[in-house]
Amino acid sequence: MKELPFHIETLAIHGAEQSEQNQSLNPPIYMTSTFTFTDLQQADDTFSFKRKAYVYTRGGNPTVNLFEKRLAAIEGGEDSVAFSSGMAAISTVLMSLAKAGDEIVAHRNLYGSTFGLTSRLLPSFNLPTRYIDMTNLEEIEEALTKDTKVFFLETPTNPSMEIIDISAVAEIAHQHGIKVVVDNTFASPCFQRPLNHGADVVVHSATKYLSGHGDTLGGIATSKDEKYIADLKFGYMCELGGVMSPFNAWLILRGMKTLPLRMKMHESNAIAIARFLLGHHAVKRVIYPGLEDHPGHSIAAKQMTGYGGIVSFELHGGLDAARSFVEKLKLLKLAVSLGDTESLVEIPALMTHRDYPSSELEKFGFTESTVRISAGLEHPEDLLADMEQAL
Ligand SMILES: Cc1ncc(COP(=O)(O)O)c(C=O)c1O
Known part of the structure; x- marks a missing residue:
């Protein structure tokens, strides 16, 4: 090395x-x-x-x-x-x-x-x-x-x-x-x-x-x-x-110049979001490599020095629930892209990942109702409060 x-x-x-x-x-x-x-x-x-x-x-x-x-x-x-x-x-x-x-x-x-x-x-x-x-x-x-x-x-x-x-x-x-x-x-x-x-x-x-x-x-x-x-x-x-x-x-x-500083905050907000979702009755599955039950957790722990700022998850109620959630959010913005100071949310199958065949998404590792959040740099309590009201 x-x-x-x-x-x-x-x-x-x-x-x-x-x-x-x-x-x-x-x-x-x-x-x-x-x-x-x-x-x-x-x-x-x-x-x-x-x-x-x-x-x-x-x-x-x-x-x-x-x-x-x-x-x-x-x-x-x-x-x-x-x-x-x-x-x-x-x-x-x-x-x-x-x-x-x-x-x-x-x-x-x-x-x-x-x-x-x-x-x-x-x-x-x-x-x-x-x-x-x-x-x-x-x-x-x-x-x-x-x-x-x-x-x-x-x-x-x-x-x-x-x-x-x-x-x-x-x-x-x-x-x-x-x-x-x-x-x-x-x-x-x-x-x-x-x-x-x-x-x-x-x-x-x-x-x-x-x-x-x-x-x-x-x-x-x-x-x-x-x-x-x-x-x-x-x-x-x-x-x-x-x-x-x-x-x-x-x-x-x-x-x-501020990348290392920002990455720490993106990550701590992502961890707060992942934990909040894990404890919420409306949530079916949370996918974040920092969680110990993630299938790639031990490899991530070996090759990464942080787990990053993106959290994906599934809601009980599938696509309808996912649509309703993203549309009710006020602080988190419905948008493609990630890694910005603003927290962004999207449904990949409807937005960034439309190129994938809709009938075969699970073969490619996600579903029509997977929601992706890019944790921004806002205060975590404000993000969680917005998510709570939307859920
Ligand atoms: C993982 C990944 N690679 C590549 C790209 C493409 O980058 P750009 O939009 O700058 O062309 C994106 C865009 O979202 C991405 O998420």
């Missing part, structure tokens, strides 16, 4: 700090598409790699670059590529690791658009995905074929909060020359660093906890393999074009 030079609280603020010519405490936003040359000789030296300089923001920008280096520092990676959204990061990474005729093996429960990408879009380019239950390691061995090039998983998963043993999956993958990509959006690098458990690439929707304020979209992919990251940037991101805006990079850098 790579030793971090500082604790994550320090790295989230100072990681990859640059000496700024005007000694500004915060990084400037280089809001420019292009960078100039003094003469053709300088241009020639730059294009022939004799001189290292910024040329065009799609290929590199100092503000975006700082975000890439800082995220790598807190994920235990060597370098990263930032993207315009989490989906741009996921689609570009998958296309960089698997080609037409290859196969992806993914855990069955994924964010809805990731399921849409892998079940509809990539197969139309002759790149199919096989969905399995990766909590069962035997299923992984059985699913492998000579064409499998990538394992893709989230842990905890969205929305069913399943926990997958990253080290065990990576061990199987590497015996067969397969790359492991982990979507670490739910845990954030504060609670889980998949690269230190053998993952080859970590992706994030930076829109969520990294930004933390629900005011920007962003994505990022990071790895310990610097050569892969250079290829991902110049061979794929630059060509496909899902580049991050310097302004969004600046907003996410601003958000990241």
Whole structure:
């Protein structure tokens, strides 16, 4: 395991700090598409790699670059590529690791658009995905074929909060020359660093906890393999074009300074919500990896340093009860997304996960009436009072 030079609280603020010519405490936003040359000789030296300089923001920008280096520092990676959204990061990474005729093996429960990408879009380019239950390691061995090039998983998963043993999956993958990509959006690098458990690439929707304020979209992919990251940037991101805006990079850098502090509060609010729901007669099942009866609890305790800020649950009374609950809430907002200061609630089958076939949801680990709450940073008593009146 790579030793971090500082604790994550320090790295989230100072990681990859640059000496700024005007000694500004915060990084400037280089809001420019292009960078100039003094003469053709300088241009020639730059294009022939004799001189290292910024040329065009799609290929590199100092503000975006700082975000890439800082995220790598807190994920235990060597370098990263930032993207315009989490989906741009996921689609570009998958296309960089698997080609037409290859196969992806993914855990069955994924964010809805990731399921849409892998079940509809990539197969139309002759790149199919096989969905399995990766909590069962035997299923992984059985699913492998000579064409499998990538394992893709989230842990905890969205929305069913399943926990997958990253080290065990990576061990199987590497015996067969397969790359492991982990979507670490739910845990954030504060609670889980998949690269230190053998993952080859970590992706994030930076829109969520990294930004933390629900005011920007962003994505990022990071790895310990610097050569892969250079290829991902110049061979794929630059060509496909899902580049991050310097302004969004600046907003996410601003958000990241408080990431460790926020994650602690998101988690303590999630624990308060999970306990409250557990004790409520209207609630049928609470799914939170911090609960001892969660099937993945012991793996979560081993590979995570916190259980995160998302709680899923089922109400007695199914979909009607779930609908009535979310519509009666006043403080918790009915919305997609997660990881914001505001607590957000949704019914994934009706909202973020509509890409899944409605008649087969249980096969993918959730139901039509699963409710997902992203615990925000409000006072827990106010959140529980709102939930109590809605229940
Ligand atoms: C786990 C996970 N991965 C990826 C994404 C996609 O990110 P974005 O909306 O930034 O494209 C989301 C969005 O909700 C998500 O929850």
